Amino acid sequence: MLSEVIEFNNRYGLLDGCGSVIVGLSGGADSVALFHVLRELRSRYGFSIIAVHVHHGIRGEEADRDLDFCRNLCRRYGVELREFFYDIPKLAKELSLSPEEAGRKVRYDSFRSVASEYENSRIAVAHHGNDRAETVIFNMTRGTGMKGLRGIVPMRDNIIRPLLCVTKADILGYLDEIHQDYCLDSTNESNDYSRNRIRNVILPELAKINSNAVSNICSMADKMMELNDFVENYIDDMYDKCAVEDERGILLKRPDNACPYIVKGMIIKAISNLKGTLKDITDNHITEICEMFDKRNGRRIDIKYGITVEKEEKGIFFLKDSDITYNEYEVEVPSKLILPDGNFMEFKKILWNKGQKISNEVCTKFFDYDRIKDRLLVRNRRKDDYLVVNSAGNRKKLNRYFIDCKIPEHIRDSIFLLADGDHIMWVPGGRISEEYKITEDTKNVLCVECGGSEWKE
Secondary structure, three states: HHHHHHHHHHHHOOOOOOEEEEEEEOEHHHHHHHHHHHHHHHHHHHOEEEEEEEEEOOOOOHHHHHHHHHHHHHHOOOOOOEEEEOHHHHHHHHHHOHHHHHHHHHHHHHHHHHHHHOOOOEEEEOOHHHHHHHHHHHHHHHHOOHHHOOOOEEEEEEOOOOOOOOOHHHHHHHHHHHOOOOHHHHHHHHOHHHHHHHHHHHHHEEEEEEEOOHHHHHHHHHHHHHHHHHHHHHHHHHHHHEEEOOOOEEEEEEOOOHHHHHHHHHHHHHHHHHHHHOOOOOHHHHHHHHHHHOOOOOOOEEOHHHHHHEEOOOOEEEEEOOOOOOOEEEEOOOEEEEEEEOOEEEEEEEEOOOOOOOOOOOOOEEHHHOOOEEEEEEHHHHOOOOEOOOOOOOEEEHHHHHHHOOHHHHHHHHOOOEEEEEEEEEEOOOOOOOOOOOOOOOOEEEEEEEOOOHHHH
């Protein structure tokens, strides 16, 4: 078995450059075998070993027996043992986790705590081939994709699994060969948990069909791991080409000639980048978002964790949660106003001469100064805002104007407007209200120059 483990570790570089290995030691067969394998390998790779035992505060005398066993084992071979004690039932209740989830959390928290004390450290856990096959089957029953079909991987961050290449039978044979005893966990015999049923019932039944079932499942998982790495690298490349991230969220443009699987992978990456988790995000959510590329502009859907996705002309936009801040500034003329978004608006009053040329620049507009009835404001939108759109005085709601101009909903609250009370004089980069246009009777003109606006009519 040792030669297989050495070849496996060399293939994946699990111990390359490693100064210390933090080994999880429960006292069970798997962790005891890992303990001895690492002892055999430490002179070859030049690392030190620190064992960590986590007492979960359950299983009573059996758990105390496991702790004593680990103490004696480490004492016999001169390996430092760190001990951690938790009340898992209490902690699970406080964190709203199952006992299994709480136990896993504290184990890895303990491992990481010790690992942080050493440079170039790795955390070694005792998962083996049967565990990997079990995980593949478990993922299949829950519903999974290529990533889930990898099962447990040899290395993730600084966590390594040196025994993933061998089976449970190999481990028991190795322990028998070196005359090493170990502890039995009575809870592993119960079929009350899904994983235990897979371990104790399904895998033995599969072995009756093919004695190499576990090895064959692991071989498939290796292929899925290689394929998944290739596909994820491709998705990353496509995402970098098609995604634009800013303070508002992420715009994802539709990639040319990409299959739905790749597009869905890009959507998953966008959600992960935005929220840092994919927990409770289902394939149905991803499919619904993917289909938005073919929907009309303005369509919005809300999914988990306050994520809002909106279809716009350039693609689909993943909107960040944000507190909308309403801004309002009363303008004096002349003046120059620097806005919170870094843009500016400059105001001048000039005496108008008939025949004088009116600017055609998108971000410079002239208004009849004497038609301003209320306070001259630069502000964000309000509920009753409107523009006058023709000489007959017909009004259009500002929101309708935004829709007609295909201005994405997620930026409408952040656009700065020039207003006379509820009457919008100008949407910078867009149209001005008909009521303030220059006429033959105009005597005084307000000249406004806006810098940095993205929106054009």
